[in-house]
Structure formats: C-alpha cells, structure tokens
Amino acid sequence: MNIVVLVKQVPDSGADRSLRADDNTVDRGSANNVINEMDEYAIEEALKIKEAHGGEVTVLTMGPDRATESIRKALSMGPDAAVHVLDDALHGSCAVATSKVLAAALGQLNADLVLCGAESTDGRVQAMPHMLAERLGVAALTGARKLTVDGGTLTVERQTEEGYEVVTAATPAVVSVWDTINEPRYPSFKGIMAAKKKPVKTLSLADLGVAPTEVGFEGATSAVVEHTRRPPRSGGAKITDEGSGGVQLVEFLATEKFV
Secondary structure (H helix, E strand, O other): OEEEEEOOEEEOOOOOOOEOOOOOOEOOOOOOEEEOHHHHHHHHHHHHHHHHHOOEEEEEEEOOOOHHHHHHHHHHOOOOEEEEEOOHHHOOOOHHHHHHHHHHHHHHHOOOEEEEEOOOOOOOOOOHHHHHHHHHOOEEEEEEEEEEEEOOEEEEEEEOOOOEEEEEEEOOEEEEEOOOOOOOOOOOHHHHHHHOOOOEEEEOHHHHOOOHHHOHHHHOOOOOOOOOOOOOOOOOOOOOOOOOHHHHHHHHHHHOOOO
16 A cells, blocks of 8 residues: 655744744744654554555655655654655745645655644644545545554544544545554664665655745735734732622623623
8 A cells, every 4th residue: 555644844832933023934944843743643553554554655745944854753763755845935835735735746646545644733724634635536534543444445433522433435545643543653773774765755846737826925825914922921810808809800800801
C-alpha cells in the first residue's frame, strides 16, 4: 500500500507564539518550530499499516526551508521518503490555496491512503482533510480513533462527543486521526542516522502546475486585517459583604453583560 502522511511544521504550542507585525501571519521565523502533534500519530499509524500489510510511507510537507527540520524528524520515525513543496510564493496562503497545492502534490504521488492529523495546533480549523478529499474526488474518513485495513477497504471508528461512529470506504481515501488512535514511537539512534540518507524530493509551484497568483496573499480567500496581543491578567474585583454583597455581585455581572 502506498501511504502518504501530511506533516506540518508549526510553532511549539507550549511556547510563546505571535503574529508578524508586517503582514499579520504566524511568526515562524523566530518561533520554536516542531512537527504538528497530531501528525505524529498519523505517522505512527502509517508505519503500523506498513508493518502489517507492506508498502511504502512518504511524508508530504508544504512549508519554508526550515520545514526540512521537521521532515528529517518525521523520517527518523521510520517513513521511507519525503516530498517538500517549497516556493517563496506560498507565504500567506489560506487553507483553500494550501489544499490546492497539496492536492496537486498528492496527484503526483498516487497514494492509496492519505493520513493526517485531525487538526493543526496553529490553525485548528479541521478542514484540510475534507478539502483534500473533495479536490481528489475520494472519501474522507475523519476524526479516527481506530483504523482497520482489509485489502482495499478501510474502516474507522470516528470519535464523537457522544462516543464513536463506524464508517467504511474503499481506497483511495483521506483519513485524519486523533491522538487516541495510538502512541507514537520515539526515533531511535539508528532511525535518526538513517533519516539523513533518505530521499527528500523538492517540488515548486511550477512543478505542480499551480500559478503563483493562486496562492499567497494574492490568492487568499481570507486574511487577518489586524491583531493585538492578549492583555495581561489583572486582579479581579473583590466584594466584601456588609449587607449589600448580593447587589454588588449583580451589578458586576450586569457590567460584564452576564445578566
């Protein structure tokens, strides 16, 4: 089975994150960038399927030069190769444009199964798997907490707030996973050394047949107009009940528009 795993490099959610002052995009240049957490679970699931059924696992990333760091980290876990979509014109792309570029790259990879995390920690819109499935004309099995492969049939337990749903589809398909699906392996020293020699193919927009005007700020369907940092926390109001505590509380709630 030919499996492609989407991997995104994102600013570490445990560190301070900010937007750039010049164009209101995520400041990735000064951030501590890591593999999107959910994507590590997708990588692990791809490796488990390969170990059980054979095949090849390819990592696909769209991002700047620094994304190479996350590509090598992903390869050290066990995938066979990687594809890096790299083009300066991509900066400022919205989710719609990103899906167009990734779908074009996937079209060249002929994947039987596309795996990805259910969401990215820098966007959290959970829309990319559906967008890609629509562009590729394949099924989308999203929010999986369990994935079973039986020949060309995929069955997932889709995690919901009430429990789970059982959904099936034939390959090719796009499957997104939650962090309840497995426990990602740690890269071994052997894996880290091997990752340095694994092939990483770089593709530009020209290679994918996508015009620069369709991506970046020019092709974006949405944009951040302005932003401000969250104000620091301040001390709350303290009410001393001397017979009018209830009235003061209601007045406070009214001021905050709770009542």
